[in-house]
Amino acid sequence: MTALFPFGADPRSPRAESGGAEQENRSSRAESRGAITVGTEHVTALDLAHATEALRARLTAAGFPPGSRIAVWTQGSLETAVALVAGAAAGYVLVPIDPKLGPLELNHIVKDAAPLVAFAADPAAVAGRIAVETLPLTPALRRYDGPVGPTREVDDEPLLILYTSGTTGLPKGAVLTARNVAFNLDALARAWRWTAADTVVHALPLFHVHGLVLGLFGSIRVGGALHWFPRFAPREVADALRLGTTVFFAVPTMYHRLSEAAESDPEVVHGLRHARLLVSGSAALPQRDQLKLEALTGRRVIERYGLTETLINCAVRLDDPPSAGVVGAAIEGIELKLVDDQRRTLGARDDSTLGEIAVRGPHVFAGYLNRPDATAAVKDADGWFFTGDLACMNAAGQVRIVGRRATDLIKCGGYKVGAGEVEAALLEHPSVREAAVLGAPDADLGERIVAYVVLSTPTEPQVLQDFVASQLSPHKRPREVHVIDELPRNAMGKVVKAKLRLP
Ligand code: MLC
Ligand code: AMP
Numbered sequence: 128m129t130a131l132f133p134f135g136a137d138p139r140s141p142r143a144e145s146g147g148a149e150q151e152n153r154s155s156r157a158e159s160r161g162a163i164t165v166g167t168e169h170v171t172a173l174d175l176a177h178a179t180e181a182l183r184a185r186l187t188a189a190g191f192p193p194g195s196r197i198a199v200w201t202q203g204s205l206e207t208a209v210a211l212v213a214g215a216a217a218g219y220v221l222v223p224i225d226p227k228l229g230p231l232e233l234n235h236i237v238k239d240a241a242p243l244v245a246f247a248a249d250p251a252a253v254a255g256r257i258a259v260e261t262l263p264l265t266p267a268l269r270r271y272d273g274p275v276g277p278t279r280e281v282d283d284e285p286l287l288i289l290y291t292s293g294t295t296g297l298p299k300g301a302v303l304t305a306r307n308v309a310f311n312l313d314a315l316a317r318a319w320r321w322t323a324a325d326t327v328v329h330a331l332p333l334f335h336v337h338g339l340v341l342g343l344f345g346s347i348r349v350g351g352a353l354h355w356f357p358r359f360a361p362r363e364v365a366d367a368l369r370l371g372t373t374v375f376f377a378v379p380t381m382y383h384r385l386s387e388a389a390e391s392d393p394e395v396v397h398g399l400r401h402a403r404l405l406v407s408g409s410a411a412l413p414q415r416d417q418l419k420l421e422a423l424t425g426r427r428v429i430e431r432y433g434l435t436e437t438l439i440n441c442a443v444r445l446d447d448p449p450s451a452g453v454v455g456a457a458i459e460g461i462e463l464k465l466v467d468d469q470r471r472t473l474g475a476r477d478d479s480t481l482g483e484i485a486v487r488g489p490h491v492f493a494g495y496l497n498r499p500d501a502t503a504a505v506k507d508a509d510g511w512f513f514t515g516d517l518a519c520m521n522a523a524g525q526v527r528i529v530g531r532r533a534t535d536l537i538k539c540g541g542y543k544v545g546a547g548e549v550e551a552a553l554l555e556h557p558s559v560r561e562a563a564v565l566g567a568p569d570a571d572l573g574e575r576i577v578a579y580v581v582l583s584t585p586t587e588p589q590v591l592q593d594f595v596a597s598q599l600s601p602h603k604r605p606r607e608v609h610v611i612d613e614l615p616r617n618a619m620g621k622v623v624k625a626k627l628r629l630p
Contacts, residue, residue, distance in 0.1 A: 131278060131281055131286075131308070133347075134275075135179060135216060162175055163208050163343075163352070166205070170209055175209065178212070180217075181267060182213040184271070193217060194219070196222055197219045198240070199221055199222070199224065199246050200224050200245060200246065201333040202357075204264075206264040212344070212347055214246075215279065217278070218279040220284075229552075229598040231551075231598050233256060235297040235298070240300055245259050246263075247262075248263075250262070279305060284305060287303040287339075288303075296547065297548070299495040299498055300498075301495060302496050306489055307438060307490050309348065311458070311490045312349070318455075318458060319406070319445055320445055323351045324372050325374050325404075326371050329355060330356035330357075330358065330360075330363075331376065335435065336438060337408060337433075341439070361392075364385070365385070365392075365395040365397070373401070374404040375404070377405075378410060379407055379411065379416065379541065379573055380541060383571050385420070396423055402426070409433075410573045412430055413573075427449055430453070432455070437486055437514070440457060441463070454528055456526065462487040462488055465482030465483065466482050466485050466513070467482055470483075470513065477522075478521040483516065485513050487509070487511045534566075537565070539566065539576050546565060549564040549603055552595045553580060557584075558586040559586075561580065561613075562578060563622045563627060564579075575607065579609050580610055581611060581612065581613055588609075592604045
């Protein structure tokens with residue numbers, strides 16, 4: 128077995144315990160380069176090894192051995208990124224929490240995942256929001272400078288519990304193992320020749336697969352570096368892309384905003400031109416944005432396709448010929464097929480036969496926490512995971528995503544939002560009698576969340592938007608609220624959302 132991250136002492140080395148010459152060599156290598164940068168601060172790989180020891184010592188002393196679940200509030204700070212890497216390397220099961228979660232989701236996650244303790248870079252900012260104790264990260268994780276021990280190995284035990292929305296009900300906790308993560312990152316590293324020489328730049332949140340697994344864990348696993356921006360600003364990101372050998376990970380909304388900024392700001396163009404690799408994922412990259420960026424910078428953005436439950440399934444490789452709208456072929460080492468409504472395999476590779484994508488391999492999650500029913504609905508006895516995404520495939524196995532099965536799942540800015548969650552939140556407002564929520568095409572967000580409500584007392588749409596933003600994470604708020612007299616229903620009394628979609 129190998130270590131999840133390439134820092135810390137090698138457990139097979141006889142010198143590991145006492146800290147001998149080998150460790151010194153590792154240390155001097157690790158000392159030489161910043162591994163994570165946020166703002167003007169950075170830590171080296173050696174700092175990460177020390178933080179791992181500090182976190183393990185602190186938790187073990189408090190009675191929480193490796194294997195315990197710990198929550199991390201993903202506040203926009205270097206300490207947060209350090210704690211996530213250190214917690215994973217020390218062998219804990221991480222439950223990353225969006226600091227902006229509303230009480231509905233937060234209470235659910237804390238009850239469902241039952242973390243023993245939480246960490247926050249700024250505990251005062253989250254005080255009293257959850258029942259478990261929140262410990263400060265700053266500056267405790269930087270104080271340790273004793274010997275470095277072995278770090279977590281790649282095994283089949285849980286590493287992460289990431290919450291993801293479904294069409295109905297509260298978000299489900301996807302349990303990802305260390306093997307899921309390591310296998311997936313190694314396949315992507317080969318596809319993109321992603322090495323220790325690369326610095327990933329990203330401005331994604333650290334509570335989802337894209338920013339956390341690919342951006343943060345990926346950078347550290349390949350022995351490279353990450354420059355993280357807790358907030359996305361096109362010019363800042365572009366400036367960072369000009370420094371060294373850089374790889375940029377972003378959602379399509381960010382590329383859309385970069386393409387707009389590039390029209391008037393030559394520095395944004397320079398930054399995008401300088402990057403070694405531009406990768407988009409989490410939602411479909413519109414062709415108009417791809418073409419606009421290409422015209423302005425001469426660079427193509429490559430796509431990869433994934434899910435919280437499976438990490439990345441497909442990726443355009445560095446040497447693939449350009450092909451519009453394609454998310455690449457299956458990553459090395461996994462199986463991918465298209466299936467019909469009865470989950471029967473569709474053999475056609477004609478770039479037009481439509482089927483649901485199913486995948487199997489070491490990247491598929493262990494299951495949903497406490498939800499064997501929900502796990503059984505998406506993963507069969509043979510290990511195939513059914514994604515709900517509709518696609519076609521060409522003769523070379525390149526996949527083109529065309530839509531998704533569930534119309535009640537909305538991808539807004541790369542965030543997955545269940546229409547049912549937003550409807551339930553709206554119905555909590557005393558003025559709302561009925562609510563129907565859907566996704567409408569949006570040039571910036573991909574899809575924007577639109578709500579139709581029937582009211583019992585007059586209320587301004589903005590009040591309802593703010594109400595949802597206070598109950599759920601603010602990115603789940605409807606961007607438009609329409610007040611109507613009644614919802615269109617069929618003979619069975621079911622709301623016909625297709626009728627609401629009409630202008
Ligand atoms: C806005 N805000 C409010 C509010 N309206 N707060 C309270 N009440 C209201 N009514 C706040 C927000 O919290 C936020 O604060 C700020 O205002 C702006 O919010 P926004 O308008 O929602 O941001 P927006 O500009 O739309 O964000 C665009 C974006 C974002 C692209 C930056 O959508 C984003 O980060 N997307 C990434 C999603 C992602 O990582 N997905 C990966 C899923 S994994 P503040 O303080 O935060 O600025 C996956 C698998 C895979 O899909 O394949 O990768
Ligand atoms: P999540 O549950 O937030 O991880 O979202 C996963 C979903 O994002 C997938 O099921 C797809 O619908 C969508 N997705 C991810 N990457 C892409 C992509 N490159 N193109 C189109 N859709 C994508």
